[in-house]
Amino acid sequence: MIPISQPQMKRLTAVHGWSGVILGLLLFTVVITGTVAVFADEIARWSAGSSTERGIDRPIDGIVRDLAEKLPLFYLDDVAVWKTDAGELMAFFHSHAENPATGQPDEYGAMFRIDPASGAVLDRNEGFMWKQPWAWDPSALRHFLVDLHVQLYLPDPWGLIVTGVLGLLMMAAAVTGFLMHRHMIRDLFVAERPGARLVSARDRHVLASSWSLPFAIVLAFTGSFFSFATTVSFPIVAQVAFGGDREAMAGTLFEPPVVEDTRRVRAADLDAIRAIALDEVGGPLTFVSIHHYGRADSRIHVWHAADDGRLGFTQTVFDGASGAFLGVKPQVGNSPSTGNTIRTLMWPLHVGDFAGLVSKAVWGALGATTCFVILSGLRLWVRRREAEPLWRRFGRALTVTSLGLPVAMLASAWAYFLALPAADPFFWTPLGFLAGAVACIVLGLRVATEDRLRALFWRILTWACLLLPPLRLATGGTSWAEALARGHGEVLSIDLLLLAAGGLMWWARSRSRARTIVRDRPAMEPAE
Amino acid sequence: MSGLAAAAAVATTLAATAWLAATDPKRRRAFRLPPFRGRRRPRLALCAALVPGVLLLWTGNGAGFLIWLGVCSVAGWATAAVPPARTARAAERLAATAAGIGKALRVPGGGARSAARAAARIDALERRVAALEAALAAAALGERDPMVARLADYQAARAAQRAGDA
Numbered sequence: 138m139i140p141i142s143q144p145q146m147k148r149l150t151a152v153h154g155w156s157g158v159i160l161g162l163l164l165f166t167v168v169i170t171g172t173v174a175v176f177a178d179e180i181a182r183w184s185a186g187s188s189t190e191r192g193i194d195r196p197i198d199g200i201v202r203d204l205a206e207k208l209p210l211f212y213l214d215d216v217a218v219w220k221t222d223a224g225e226l227m228a229f230f231h232s233h234a235e236n237p238a239t240g241q242p243d244e245y246g247a248m249f250r251i252d253p254a255s256g257a258v259l260d261r262n263e264g265f266m267w268k269q270p271w272a273w274d275p276s277a278l279r280h281f282l283v284d285l286h287v288q289l290y291l292p293d294p295w296g297l298i299v300t301g302v303l304g305l306l307m308m309a310a311a312v313t314g315f316l317m318h319r320h321m322i323r324d325l326f327v328a329e330r331p332g333a334r335l336v337s338a339r340d341r342h343v344l345a346s347s348w349s350l351p352f353a354i355v356l357a358f359t360g361s362f363f364s365f366a367t368t369v370s371f372p373i374v375a376q377v378a379f380g381g382d383r384e385a386m387a388g389t390l391f392e393p394p395v396v397e398d399t400r401r402v403r404a405a406d407l408d409a410i411r412a413i414a415l416d417e418v419g420g421p422l423t424f425v426s427i428h429h430y431g432r433a434d435s436r437i438h439v440w441h442a443a444d445d446g447r448l449g450f451t452q453t454v455f456d457g458a459s460g461a462f463l464g465v466k467p468q469v470g471n472s473p474s475t476g477n478t479i480r481t482l483m484w485p486l487h488v489g490d491f492a493g494l495v496s497k498a499v500w501g502a503l504g505a506t507t508c509f510v511i512l513s514g515l516r517l518w519v520r521r522r523e524a525e526p527l528w529r530r531f532g533r534a535l536t537v538t539s540l541g542l543p544v545a546m547l548a549s550a551w552a553y554f555l556a557l558p559a560a561d562p563f564f565w566t567p568l569g570f571l572a573g574a575v576a577c578i579v580l581g582l583r584v585a586t587e588d589r590l591r592a593l594f595w596r597i598l599t600w601a602c603l604l605l606p607p608l609r610l611a612t613g614g615t616s617w618a619e620a621l622a623r624g625h626g627e628v629l630s631i632d633l634l635l636l637a638a639g640g641l642m643w644w645a646r647s648r649s650r651a652r653t654i655v656r657d658r659p660a661m662e663p664a665e
Numbered sequence: 666m667s668g669l670a671a672a673a674a675v676a677t678t679l680a681a682t683a684w685l686a687a688t689d690p691k692r693r694r695a696f697r698l699p700p701f702r703g704r705r706r707p708r709l710a711l712c713a714a715l716v717p718g719v720l721l722l723w724t725g726n727g728a729g730f731l732i733w734l735g736v737c738s739v740a741g742w743a744t745a746a747v748p749p750a751r752t753a754r755a756a757e758r759l760a761a762t763a764a765g766i767g768k769a770l771r772v773p774g775g776g777a778r779s780a781a782r783a784a785a786r787i788d789a790l791e792r793r794v795a796a797l798e799a800a801l802a803a804a805a806l807g808e809r810d811p812m813v814a815r816l817a818d819y820q821a822a823r824a825a826q827r828a829g830d831a
């Protein structure tokens with residue numbers, strides 16, 4: 138226990154409470170979308186109508202070589218090859234140019250969507266392709282949900298700055314909460330006391346936050362790191378150490394030193410490199426990046442997903458001309474370091490993507506716990522001030538956000554599936570979310586009592602969950618029989634999860650209604 | 666193998682956590698339960714809860730350690746958040762379900778034998794009832810069946826005995 142004086146405790150309480158109240162609803166938005174985004178790959182496979190693993194598991198050398206031969210040298214500066222969640226191979230031949238829309242250097246080139254089995258080009262697009270997600274992301278739903286979590290759908294770089302600040306806020310709330318709560322160990326097993334009293338609300342918040350404290354700090358820190366890395370940290374490092382030259386900084390931090398040699402040579406066999414990479418490190422290969430394709434100083438980087446006890450991504454480097462294995466490259470710098478180890482751990486610690494669905498499920502549960510902590514803390518704050526009309530209105534806003542946000546996310550999924558057969562899902566998915574959110578806010582303003590509002594949201598959530606799988610099937614999604622025949626678990630799992638969630642909400646609602654009827658029934662008079 | 670180690674570590678920690686929760690003095694006081702009477706051994710239970718995680722780290726199973734930490738955070742909260750009365754009810758239900766499953770597993774051998782015995786007994790009883798009905802019907806027609814005669818004699822003797830007692 139850390140000794141804290143009375144004035145210090147008052148200050149800590151003020152920081153803990155007000156920081157939560159001012160930005161708590163936004164923080165809840167980021168955390169709940171993050172909880173869903175943990176399953177981003179699974180959602181992509183479920184919504185895109187396929188369930189293929191992303192590992193590059195077929196020969197790619199012939200495909201890449203054929204395409205490279207037909208392209209001008211400008212496009213061969215950098216080549217990226219990966220497989221989408223829909224099972225299609227993507228190859229992006231590009232160089233660097235200033236994007237007139239942003240005024241920043243960007244990657245310009247030709248992107249090919251390829252059938253990995255036949256090698257046939259299904260689609261070709263040209264431009265600053267990372268700004269055109271429809272060309273490379275098979276699921277607009279996944280794209281939207283991840284974007285909402287990462288930058289709240291705000292323009293660059295403001296969204297990242299806001300989510301970074303929210304991460305810092307979460308850390309501040311966790312640390313002040315830890316310091317404020319003097320009997321954390323002694324209260325570690327005290328469940329919510331009965332009676333729906335103020336102390337019950339406090340018990341609920343304290344218990345959940347005590348158990349989730351370590352992860353709240355980890356998730357907040359790693360989240361802030363990712364938000365601030367590109368918006369604040371790298372520009373500062375570039376300014377301080379490289380005189381503002383970001384490309385020089387990227388070269389030093391992320392590229393092994395190579396002596397420039399512009400002679401054209403035959404590029405190394407990518408399939409032989411794939412085999413060596415698997416042999417050296419193992420695990421599914423998710424991304425191949427070729428710097429200076431077909432040049433004597435070419436370098437090939439192969440990314441291995443976390444697997445078999447490895448926590449983070451591993452990167453192997455090859456000579457792009459001879460195909461010789463040059464070693465495993467740290468993510469930062471060119472030799473192993475503590476900084477690199479910490480950097481490598483950031484991603485798995487934030488998203489839980491290191492042991493398949495098991496670790497993702499655990500991280501999803503941790504996200505749900507954090508949502509509970511935020512909501513229970515805000516409810517406790519409102520409960521203490523419910524006599525004041527302003528805080529009662531804040532309580533209403535809390536109800537609208539906590540139940541309306543899941544409704545809006547489901548609305549985005551509905552819009553995605555409805556738009557899939559004929560319209561642009563990248564346009565309609567965010568619009569569906571917006572429509573759902575606006576409808577929830579209107580309901581929050583119009584419905585008179587809190588109980589009715591909750592019941593209404595609950596009913597909407599129930600039906601939105603129950604009817605989403607039939608909608609997916611009706612709009613041409615993979616059928617259960619097809620999914621079972623191909624061994625694609627995600628399609629069936631997410632459908633069943635939605636049906637189970639809807640069924641559970643239905644059951645919970647009917648049970649609570651039955652209890653309310655029994656409670657509200659007038660007592661029988663003796664004469665009756 | 667590393668997955669099994671993580672699962673074993675999680676199971677050990679959760680068992681220790683459940684023990685600590687069930688015997689926690691403040692929790693019992695808050696829910697007006699009598700103090701725990703046995704030996705609580707909180708330090709030993711705490712060691713049992715934490716050592717599996719240390720062992721996972723010691724053996725270099727980083728993924729297992731993170732999963733252990735995550736599961737224990739969520740499941741520890743879930744264990745502590747359930748009030749003791751509900752935990753007791755859940756334990757009773759669990760015990761009843763386990764007993765039911767055990768019974769169902771024992772049925773195939775013993776159940777078949779007892780079912781055969783019951784069927785044989787029912788057959789014998791049905792035969793005896795049919796014989797008695799036939800005898801009673803014959804008595805009603807004035808014939809003195811030996812079995813009915815024995816019954817009538819027995820009833821007359823019992824009636825005389827009761828009268829004597831009175």
